[in-house]
Every structure is written in structure tokens, then in C-alpha cells.
Amino acid sequence: GAVVSQHPSWVICKSGTSVKIECRSLDFQATTMFWYRQFPKQSLMLMATSNEGSKATYEQGVEKDKFLINHASLTLSTLTVTSAHPEDSSFYICSASWASGGYNEQFFGPGTRLTVL
Amino acid sequence: AQSVAQPEDQVNVAEGNPLTVKCTYSVSGNPYLFWYVQYPNRGLQFLLKYITGDNLVKGSYGFEAEFNKSQTSFHLKKPSALVSDSALYFCAVRAHGSSNTGKLIFGQGTTLQVKP
Numbered sequence: 536g537a538v539v540s541q542h543p544s545w546v547i548c549k550s551g552t553s554v555k556i557e558c559r560s561l562d563f564q565a566t567t568m569f570w571y572r573q574f575p576k577q578s579l580m581l582m583a584t585s586n587e588g589s590k591a592t593y594e595q596g597v598e599k600d601k602f603l604i605n606h607a608s609l610t611l612s613t614l615t616v617t618s619a620h621p622e623d624s625s626f627y628i629c630s631a632s633w634a635s636g637g638y639n640e641q642f643f644g645p646g647t648r649l650t651v652l
Numbered sequence: 653a654q655s656v657a658q659p660e661d662q663v664n665v666a667e668g669n670p671l672t673v674k675c676t677y678s679v680s681g682n683p684y685l686f687w688y689v690q691y692p693n694r695g696l697q698f699l700l701k702y703i704t705g706d707n708l709v710k711g712s713y714g715f716e717a718e719f720n721k722s723q724t725s726f727h728l729k730k731p732s733a734l735v736s737d738s739a740l741y742f743c744a745v746r747a748h749g750s751s752n753t754g755k756l757i758f759g760q761g762t763t764l765q766v767k768p
Contacts, residue, residue, distance in 0.1 A: 576763070577760070579696075579742070628696070630696075643698075
């Protein structure tokens with residue numbers, strides 16, 4: 536149980552285009568989803584937290600107009616990188632959680648490798 | 653401020669030997685602590701967690717971790733390392749506060765290299 540999928544697993548796009556990444560909880564309803572960015576051999580940087588049906592909460596320094604997050608249902612959240620540039624190339628990981636025993640355990644997706652040419 | 657520190661960028665150990673990956677934390681209130689493992693180009697896999705109860709927590713793949721409140725540590729251990737354990741390991745603590753909704757704070761990661 537507690538499986539999270541991401542699609543696509545990798546994407547290559549041209550500079551200036553927009554890219555959408557999907558995160559799905561396959562066997563549970565995720566009250567909260569998180570989006571992280573990871574550079575090579577570095578830790579995960581939390582970009583935003585989203586709750587189903589409400590606006591995402593972005594971390595300081597993350598451009599909300601650049602990284603659009605939609606959490607339309609309890610099993611799906613999407614991250615859209617708008618007008619992507621080479622510096623947006625990174626590994627994007629989502630996680631999903633539900634309240635369990637008073638704490639929120641996160642389950643991670645396999646990640647999406649974005650390369651912007 | 654709440655934080656997690658993994659003081660070693662890399663840990664090298666011979667196959668069959670015991671391994672320890674260190675983690676210390678700073679958090680207000682009782683900590684919820686986690687260990688995750690990441691293989692190249694993959695997401696994070698959950699290993700184990702400490703919420704409350706016994707200080708020695710057993711997890712997946714033979715890993716265990718010991719919660720030490722006085723030393724604010726949560727070191728990951730395994731009695732006998734395997735080459736397949738070679739990966740990047742992250743310690744994390746759940747942030748406290750009503751606005752955090754379960755947000756995790758991650759350490760910087762430790763690369764474990766197990767040599768045959």
C-alpha cells in the first residue's frame with residue numbers, strides 16, 4: 536500500500552515551453568501533497584505544500600507564478616513549470632500524506648527528471 | 653530553528669561489517685524522526701520512523717535506528733552491510749507547528765558506499 540506515482544519519469548523540453556508533472560496517490564487519499572526539487576547529490580528542497588481544494592503554500596524564494604501547483608482531487612496533484620529555462624532543469628519529487636495516528640507520514644513518488652534545452 | 657544534521661557526506665564500509673549513518677536534530681517539542689534511502693534517479697524509499705515508544709526502532713532491509721533524546725540523535729545502523737545497501741540516505745524530522753501540516757525537514761544526505 537501507500538504507492539505514489541509520477542508522470543512522466545523524465546522529460547526534455549525546449550526553453551520557453553511549459554511542462555506539467557503529475558503526482559498520483561494510487562491506493563490512498565492524500566490530504567496533503569508536497570513538491571520537492573533536488574539537485575545532483577543534494578538534499579531535497581521543499582517547494583510547496585498543497586492541500587486538496589485549496590491554494591498551495593509556497594516556500595520562501597519559490598516563484599508561485601513559475602511553478603503552478605494544482606491539487607484538484609485527493610489523488611492527484613500537478614506541478615506545471617511555466618516558461619521553462621535551463622536553470623529549471625532538476626529532479627522533481629512529489630510526496631503524499633494522510634493523517635495517520637496524529638502524524639502525517641509522507642510517501643514519495645519516483646521523481647521526474649526535467650531537462651530544459 | 654528546527655534542523656537536521658548529517659555530519660558525514662560519505663560513509664565507507666566493507667561488506668559484512670556493521671554500519672552507522674549519523675543524524676542529529678534540533679526541534680521544539682517531541683520529534684517525529686524518519687530515515688529514507690534514495691537510489692540513483694529514484695524517489696525516496698521509507699526505511700523507518702520514530703514517533704514514540706521504544707528507543708530502538710527496526711525498519712526495512714535489516715536497518716534499525718536508535719533514538720537518543722539526551723544526545724538529540726537518531727543514528728541509522730545495520731549489523732552487516734551489503735553491497736546493495738550503497739545509496740544516499742536521508743534523515744528527516746517532522747516540523748512542529750500548526751502551519752506546517754506535516755512538513756519534513758531533511759538532512760543533507762549521506763552517501764553510503766559498501767565495498768565487497
